Each structure stands twice: as structure tokens, then as C-alpha cells.
Amino acid sequence: MRIDFHCHLFQLVNTRSRLESGEVFFKGYEFYERMVKKFQEIKSIETPSIMEKTVFHLNSANIDKVVLLPVNTKENQEIKKWVEYAPDIFIPFYNAPEKANSNIDVKNEIEKAIIEYGYKGFKVMLTFREKKLNDPLIHPVLEAAQKYKLPIVMHCGYPPPGTRRNVLTYSNPISIDDFASSYPRANIIITHMGYPFTDIAIALAAQYHNVYLDLSNLAYMMPSRLRELLIQAKEIIGTHKILFGSDGNNPEMIEIAINYFDEIDFLTKEDLENILGLNAAKLLNL
Numbered sequence: 001m002r003i004d005f006h007c008h009l010f011q012l013v014n015t016r017s018r019l020e021s022g023e024v025f026f027k028g029y030e031f032y033e034r035m036v037k038k039f040q041e042i043k044s045i046e047t048p049s050i051m052e053k054t055v056f057h058l059n060s061a062n063i064d065k066v067v068l069l070p071v072n073t074k075e076n077q078e079i080k081k082w083v084e085y086a087p088d089i090f091i092p093f094y095n096a097p098e099k100a101n102s103n104i105d106v107k108n109e110i111e112k113a114i115i116e117y118g119y120k121g122f123k124v125m126l127t128f129r130e131k132k133l134n135d136p137l138i139h140p141v142l143e144a145a146q147k148y149k150l151p152i153v154m155h156c157g158y159p160p161p162g163t164r165r166n167v168l169t170y171s172n173p174i175s176i177d178d179f180a181s182s183y184p185r186a187n188i189i190i191t192h193m194g195y196p197f198t199d200i201a202i203a204l205a206a207q208y209h210n211v212y213l214d215l216s217n218l219a220y221m222m223p224s225r226l227r228e229l230l231i232q233a234k235e236i237i238g239t240h241k242i243l244f245g246s247d248g249n250n251p252e253m254i255e256i257a258i259n260y261f262d263e264i265d266f267l268t269k270e271d272l273e274n275i276l277g278l279n280a281a282k283l284l285n286l
């Protein structure tokens with residue numbers, strides 16, 4: 001089974017023609033030019049349904065299941081439509097309210113999300129809210145993850161290129177050191193291998209049994225660095241805590257990301273099976 005552990009809700013406006021037209025300010029950036037070239041190799045379909053298009057590309061990429069990560073509480077609702085469209089494929093995660101001083105009973109909201117609506121894990125975006133991951137707002141999420149044995153994907157490391165906010169200031173995964181051992185049954189996933197804090201991320205995954213690393217967006221942003229990082233992480237912790245994630249802004253990018261792994265010659269077949277699905281299946285209790 002192959003699982004994409006880091007995918008967002010695609011919007012129909014983020015098409016390949018928009019990307020190819022250079023309507024973004026990354027023209028001339030190597031990652032961008034490389035991506036435009038790779039797009040030409042990927043077959044797509046014309047459809048007004050972004051969900052249908054996504055499933056088309058998941059089939060091409062041979063991916064069976066996808067963890068959908070909301071970036072705000074509004075997307076918690078949006079995700080339900082995706083799960084309804086393809087309940088066997090899409091696995092909904094939940095973004096708990098992340099505003100201090102709001103009147104919302106966060107604990108209650110989280111319980112409802114898990115018990116009534118069936119969310120299977122959490123996405124933490126505190127680092128986008130000018131808060132470090134050890135902010136007190138993390139505790140209700142950790143408590144619920146501990147109680148229900150649900151994984152928590154924590155945004156660590158760099159935000160998408162072009163993000164006009166100081167996310168990096170808050171997203172060093174070292175903050176996880178403050179609470180990882182206090183919640184031993186809460187499995188914590190560091191996104192983007194924490195890049196550029198990759199050494200810290202690998203050290204945390206080595207130290208704590210409940211800390212994992214996702215590889216999202218590294219395959220298309222920095223393929224040669226990812227090779228090094230995979231070799232280094234494997235040397236220390238093996239491959240049983242590393243998770244494939246695509247993290248694109250359109251469904252074609254799932255294929256670009258998976259193609260990288262399908263062409264790898266420096267890991268064993270067993271390593272790749274772990275990274276591309278087995279580790280995720282264990283975390284999701286599949």
C-alpha cells in the first residue's frame with residue numbers, strides 16, 4: 001500500500017497552465033524551471049472537478065491513500081467533501097483552533113472532531129500564527145493525540161516559497177524537545193524533515209520513539225539534498241520513521257514527487273516500502 005502522508009486541498013485555480021504561464025514570481029528560480037519541465041511529462045485530464053482530477057493523478061502515481069491536511073479551521077469543513085467523494089482514499093486530519101483568548105472550548109471541539117466526525121489525526125499550524133510549537137495551545141492537541149493514539153503533523157521548517165510571513169522564526173522543531181517525552185503515545189511528525197533545521201529534526205527522531213519525519217516537498221524543491229538527507233537519516237534511525245508526503249499545490253505535483261522515489265537507486269526495496277506506505281499505515285492503524 002502506498003500512502004501520501006502530506007497533501008493539502010487542491011484548488012481548481014492552481015492549474016498547470018497558470019504555473020507554466022509564469023504568473024508567479026519564481027521565473028528563473030531553478031526549482032520552478034525544473035517543475036515546469038516536469039509538468040510536460042505528466043498526462044492530465046480536463047475536468048471541472050478538482051477531486052476527479054486528483055484521483056486521476058493518484059491512480060497514475062499508484063497511491064492508495066492520502067492524508068489530507070487542513071491549514072485552517074475553515075478547511076476542516078472543506079475536507080469532509082473530499083472524504084465523501086472518495087472515502088477509501090482520503091483520510092481527514094483536523095486543525096484545532098489556534099487563536100489564544102478565543103471563547104471556543106478547544107478541548108470540546110477536538111473531542112467532537114474525533115468522536116463525531118471521525119478525523120484521524122491533527123495538523124498543527126501554530127508556526128504560521130507566530131507561535132512556537134511549545135506554545136500552551138499545543139497541549140489540548142497533545143492530550144487528545146495521547147488519549148486516542150492519533151498522529152500529529154506539525155508544520156516545521158520553511159513555509160512555501162513566496163510566503164510573506166516570518167514562519168521560519170517560529171518553526172525550529174527544537175521546541176518539540178519540550179514535550180515529546182511527556183506524551184509518549186502522541187506520535188509527532190516533523191514536516192519537510194524540518195528543513196533547514198534537518199539535523200535537529202533527525203536528532204529528535206533518533207531520541208524519541210514518537211517523533212517521525214516527513215519528506216514533503218523536498219523531492220521537487222531539492223532532490224540532491226534529499227538524497228543526502230535520506231542516507232544520513234537512514235544511517236542513524238533506519239527508515240521506519242520516515243514518511244512520504246507530496247505537499248504540492250496541484251495534483252500533478254503528487255506524480256512529480258512520487259517519480260523521484262520510483263527512480264531512487266540508493267535505498268533498498270524494503271526502505272522504499274517503509275517510506276512510501278508501511279510506516280504511514282502503522283501510524284494510521286490501517
Ligand SMILES: [Zn+2]
Nearest residue numbers: 006008216247
Ligand atoms: Zn504542507
